[in-house]
Amino acid sequence: MDPVNFPSGGESSEAGEQIGSALADRDGVLRELSHHLTQAWASFDHPRPVEPAPAADLVERLSWALPADGSDPRTALGDAVQILEASISPSRPLFLAYVGSSGLEAGVLASALLAAYDANLATAAGAADLLDQQAVRWVAEFVGFPAAEGHFTSGGQTSNLTAILTAREQALPGAREDGLGGRRATVYCSAEAHHSISRAVEAAGIGRRSLRRVPIDAEHRMRADALAEAIARDRADGFTPVAVVATAGTTLTGAVDPLDAIAEVCEREGVWLHVDGAYGLPAAATSVARARFRGLDRADSATIDAHKWLGMQKSCSVVLVRRKGALRAAFGHEESYMLHDADSANPVDSTFEYSRPFRSLKVWLSMRVHGADQFRTWIEGTLAHAERFTEAVRADPSFELLHEPMLSTVCFRHVPEGMAESELDGHNARLAEVIQRDGRVYLAPAELDGHTCLRVCFVNYRTTSEDVELALEVIRELGELPNLGVTP
Numbered sequence: 001m002d003p004v005n006f007p008s009g010g011e012s013s014e015a016g017e018q019i020g021s022a023l024a025d026r027d028g029v030l031r032e033l034s035h036h037l038t039q040a041w042a043s044f045d046h047p048r049p050v051e052p053a054p055a056a057d058l059v060e061r062l063s064w065a066l067p068a069d070g071s072d073p074r075t076a077l078g079d080a081v082q083i084l085e086a087s088i089s090p091s092r093p094l095f096l097a098y099v100g101s102s103g104l105e106a107g108v109l110a111s112a113l114l115a116a117y118d119a120n121l122a123t124a125a126g127a128a129d130l131l132d133q134q135a136v137r138w139v140a141e142f143v144g145f146p147a148a149e150g151h152f153t154s155g156g157q158t159s160n161l162t163a164i165l166t167a168r169e170q171a172l173p174g175a176r177e178d179g180l181g182g183r184r185a186t187v188y189c190s191a192e193a194h195h196s197i198s199r200a201v202e203a204a205g206i207g208r209r210s211l212r213r214v215p216i217d218a219e220h221r222m223r224a225d226a227l228a229e230a231i232a233r234d235r236a237d238g239f240t241p242v243a244v245v246a247t248a249g250t251t252l253t254g255a256v257d258p259l260d261a262i263a264e265v266c267e268r269e270g271v272w273l274h275v276d277g278a279y280g281l282p283a284a285a286t287s288v289a290r291a292r293f294r295g296l297d298r299a300d301s302a303t304i305d306a307h308k309w310l311g312m313q314k315s316c317s318v319v320l321v322r323r324k325g326a327l328r329a330a331f332g333h334e335e336s337y338m339l340h341d342a343d344s345a346n347p348v349d350s351t352f353e354y355s356r357p358f359r360s361l362k363v364w365l366s367m368r369v370h371g372a373d374q375f376r377t378w379i380e381g382t383l384a385h386a387e388r389f390t391e392a393v394r395a396d397p398s399f400e401l402l403h404e405p406m407l408s409t410v411c412f413r414h415v416p417e418g419m420a421e422s423e424l425d426g427h428n429a430r431l432a433e434v435i436q437r438d439g440r441v442y443l444a445p446a447e448l449d450g451h452t453c454l455r456v457c458f459v460n461y462r463t464t465s466e467d468v469e470l471a472l473e474v475i476r477e478l479g480e481l482p483n484l485g486v487t488p
């Protein structure tokens with residue numbers, strides 16, 4: 001191996017000093033950053049008339065090889081901002097694809113602080129641990145889940161995996177040590193549950209073939225009767241049910257599974273109930289949508305993505321568990337480089353992740369700055385947007401509403417007069433592309449009940465009622481262009 005060359009002599013000691021003060025003009029650079037941020041925030045206040053393409057000279061710089069020498073941070077910052085300006089940002093009010101966010105400003109402040117201090121929440125981190133647990137309690141209280149413990153994670157995928165691994169250890173004690181050892185296990189979720197459940201089941205060694213996709217009803221919700229039948233069938237065949245994953249807000253339509261009826265089955269069968277509320281659970285905090293989540297307090301665990309409807313920056317999810325000790329049973333361990341005294345347990349003894357950033361600071365600061373009521377008002381505002389959008393779609397004969405929305409997601413399609421049914425899928429897929437290219441609205445196509453559709457999801461606090469009207473106007477305008485404005 002080549003020896004490491006440490007700098008020596010006059011020239012290199014200068015290099016050493018440069019490293020020590022890499023940002024020599026800290027105030028100047030921070031002022032520059034602050035200027036960029038205020039510009040960005042101002043531009044997020046309104047939809048953009050177009051999605052700009054990156055300038056040719058910027059694209060050229062993106063082909064440069066690794067620079068051996070440094071350069072002016074202001075110039076590099078300027079390029080970073082230009083790149084972001086030419087990229088898709090869910091912070092913009094008419095980003096309506098997938099499940100977006102808001103890029104809440106208080107979260108940006110916390111993001112800067114947590115990056116600067118770089119606390120590691122894997123080990124005991126001092127006062128940060130107290131704040132972290134306070135933020136977990138706040139999120140649990142906000143959505144109405146009786147959590148005894150919980151953690152911030154890297155996203156819904158990790159929260160769901162954490163819950164499945166925890167449930168596996170409860171149903172099959174010792175599985176983390178011995179593997180399944182020939183024992184056959186099953187997990188249940190609805191036909192429209194998020195793919196992260198499949199991945200979690202794969203990663204837990206249960207095997208995707210043992211994930212039972214329970215049929216849904218006309219409202220796209222898991223059928224509790226079909227769940228009970230599936231569990232009975234599997235038990236008779238010698239399977240051990242590990243967990244039922246109910247979705248509280250499916251990604252496709254925002255359907256909330258009947259939690260109470262599912263909890264009934266789980267309690268009767270002694271099966272762990274996990275609620276994947278990555279997208280929808282924040283709505284349980286509102287008086288208008290709370291009733292849809294009845295039974296949530298009977299679940300064993302729940303996932304909430306703060307980087308979706310709570311407006312936080314990615315990545316920031318929370319996994320909550322009702323019974324204390326279940327996480328430690330699934331993740332506790334002894335390593336010689338980290339002492340695990342019972343009195344000073346490291347958080348890593350109850351998390352799937354090792355090194356963990358101080359994600360909770362974003363939620364904590366935002367809740368401190370805005371308060372829970374403001375969050376409720378924002379969420380109710382987005383629910384009202386979805387309702388307004390739904391009514392406008394219903395009232396316009398050139399559109400067809402494809403389901404009755406439960407939360408803030410609406411699936412619909414454009415049905416030009418005289419167009420044959422067989423042409424509608426292709427037309428809507430092309431229309432989605434044309435809308436994305438136009439840039440005023442960003443949405444993604446989806447497939448619902450065999451139809452290609454347009455799908456919008458309102459979770460951004462920056463979206464106004466006027467923006468909602470504009471979105472539909474743009475979609476209508478582009479849909480009516482002869483041949484969708486594409487020259488053959």
Ligand SMILES: Cc1ncc(COP(=O)(O)O)c(C=O)c1O
Nearest residue numbers: 099155156157194196251278279
């Ligand atoms: C219902 C649901 N669960 C889980 C996930 C995965 O979350 P993440 O992307 O934060 O890992 C999503 C993402 O959209 C989701 O909608």
